[in-house]
Each structure stands twice: as structure tokens, then as C-alpha cells.
Amino acid sequence: MQSSDQQAYDRGVTVFSPDGRLYQVEYAREAVKRGSPAVGVAAADAVVFAAHGRPRSPLMEPDSIEKVHDLDGRLGVASAGHVADARRLVDYGRQFAQRERLRYGEAPAVEPVAKAVADQIQESTQSGGTRPFGAALLVGGVVDDGPHLYEIDPSGTPAEWRATAVGDGSEAIRSHLEAEYATGLDADAGLSLALSALEEGADEELTALEVDVAVLDESGFEAFDRDRRATALDDADLSAAS
Structure with a gap:
């Protein structure tokens, strides 16, 4: 049972507990951990996304489960957590990218888009009558100075990574990435690493x-x-490729 004090701080996302916690943000992180995983790897000349989308029923069309999204033809997003929340954030990222393109006459870089989406997420943690977004995003792309990969969590904190994962099994996946990642990977090696790491966090063989x-x-x-x-699964020596 929760104490009455904790229950009081649970009722509002804008109220810090005495030990400096926002319980609703922590619950949103738990929602992300229950979502199917997504992996991002920044290689020497590319960013690779791999995500596992588990159908809820054999009657579902697997291709209808979208875990990786195109933002503006140059940038992409992989997500974990509540699908509806992720799609709302993807739409916001697309609108921001288009506004920047119209305003400045050029496509935006990865960092401004990632931070704009992070600001949108953070706003929901300080406004009454809202709840945090129950999704985490990986935002990546290649600009003039090379590949960039950002992770954004439900608190609205952006951080740049060489390789990372969000969703169910992300700790095991990240451990695999830490052990196997090497600077200077090409795109093919980055893809094989992303898929092998994804399998580390999966309960079943990847297909x-x-x-x-x-x-x-x-x-x-x-x-x-x-x-x-x-x-790609065959190239990564992952047998269940059908």
C-alpha cells in the first residue's frame, strides 16, 4: 500500500515530493520499460535504427506496427512505450522540421529537432491537467558534421549517444552495445550490431x-x-529470418 503522503504527490504531475521526485514521470518511465524495445547505433557514416514490434494477436498485420518513423526524409525516430503518445511526438517533430525549413530555407539538424521535441515533452511535466508522455524516443540522422543520435526520456531530457536502447530489455541491450560497440563502424556493421543487441533484449528469436x-x-x-x-538478419547470423 502507498503511504498517504505518496498518494498525495501522485495526484499531480506538477508537485515534487519532499525527496525531489515527480512520481508521474517515474510511472511514465515504467510505461516505456513495458514497451517493445528500439535500438539506435551511430556508425561512422550513418545512424541505424532497429526495433521489435510484437503483434498482440496473430490476426494483426505486422507491417501496421510502426516503431521507426521518417521525420523529414533526412531524420528519423524510433520509439518505445505508448504508441499513441509516440505518434503525437513524431507528428510534432515533423511539423517543427517543416517550420524550420520554411523559416530558414534549409533543413534543420538533428540537435534542434531533438531539443524541440524534448521541450514539448518537458512542458507536459509542469502543466496542470496534463500527464507526461509515456514514450521514449531515439532521434537520429546525418548532417554536415556527421551522424548524431539522441535519446529523449519522459522527463524531456535529451542526451546524445553513440549507441543506446529504450523499452523492454533496454538494460541488457545497452550492456551488449557497451561490450561490442567500436568507433568507426560502417553502416553494415552498425546494423548487425543493432540487430544482435536487439535480440539480447528479446524473449524470442527475431523475425x-x-x-x-x-x-x-x-x-x-x-x-x-x-x-x-x-x-539483414541473415548477415547478422540471427537464424530466424522469416
Whole structure:
């Protein structure tokens, strides 16, 4: 049972507990941990996203589960947590990118988009009548100075990573990335690393039906179809590629 003091601080997202905690933000982080995982790897010349989308029923069309999103043809997002919350944030990121393109006559870099989405998330932690977004995002792309990958958690904190993961099993996935990541990976090696790390956090073997993959390089955002996902799993020596 929760103490009456903790229950009081649970009732509002804008109220800090005496030990400096926002309970609703912590609960949002727990919602992310229950979501299927997503992995991002910044290689030497590309950013790679791989995500596991588990259908709730064998009657669902696996391709309808979107875990990796194109923002503006150059930048991409991978998400974990509440799908509806993630889609709302993806739409905000797309609108921001288009506004920046119209205002300045050029496409925005990764950092401004990531921080704008983070500001939108943070706003929900200090406004009455709202709740935090129950989603975490990985935002990445390749700009003039190379690949960049940002993680944004439900508190609205952005941080740049070389490789990271969000969602269920993210601790095991991140441990695998820490052990196997090496500076200077090319895109193919980064993809194999992302898929092998994703399998570390999965309860079952990965299949091309349930994996979402995208590579972002200087030519832009490229989402893999089912055949290319199967090939990528084979190349990573992950046997369940059908």
C-alpha cells in the first residue's frame, strides 16, 4: 500500500515530493520499460535504427506496427512505450522540421529537432491537467558534421549517444552495445550490431515480420522492406529470418 503522503504527490504531475521526485514521470518511465524495445547505433557514416514490434494477436498485420518513423526524409525516430503518445511526438517533430525549413530555407539538424521535441515533452511535466508522455524516443540522422543520435526520456531530457536502447530489455541491450560497440563502424556493421543487441533484449528469436529497420545516411532515410530485413538478419547470423 502507498503511504498517504505518496498518494498525495501522485495526484499531480506538477508537485515534487519532499525527496525531489515527480512520481508521474517515474510511472511514465515504467510505461516505456513495458514497451517493445528500439535500438539506435551511430556508425561512422550513418545512424541505424532497429526495433521489435510484437503483434498482440496473430490476426494483426505486422507491417501496421510502426516503431521507426521518417521525420523529414533526412531524420528519423524510433520509439518505445505508448504508441499513441509516440505518434503525437513524431507528428510534432515533423511539423517543427517543416517550420524550420520554411523559416530558414534549409533543413534543420538533428540537435534542434531533438531539443524541440524534448521541450514539448518537458512542458507536459509542469502543466496542470496534463500527464507526461509515456514514450521514449531515439532521434537520429546525418548532417554536415556527421551522424548524431539522441535519446529523449519522459522527463524531456535529451542526451546524445553513440549507441543506446529504450523499452523492454533496454538494460541488457545497452550492456551488449557497451561490450561490442567500436568507433568507426560502417553502416553494415552498425546494423548487425543493432540487430544482435536487439535480440539480447528479446524473449524470442527475431523475425523479419516483427523487426522494423531503417538506415539514415547522407542520402536520407531508408526503411527496409521485409526481404531486406530478412537479409539483414541473415548477415547478422540471427537464424530466424522469416
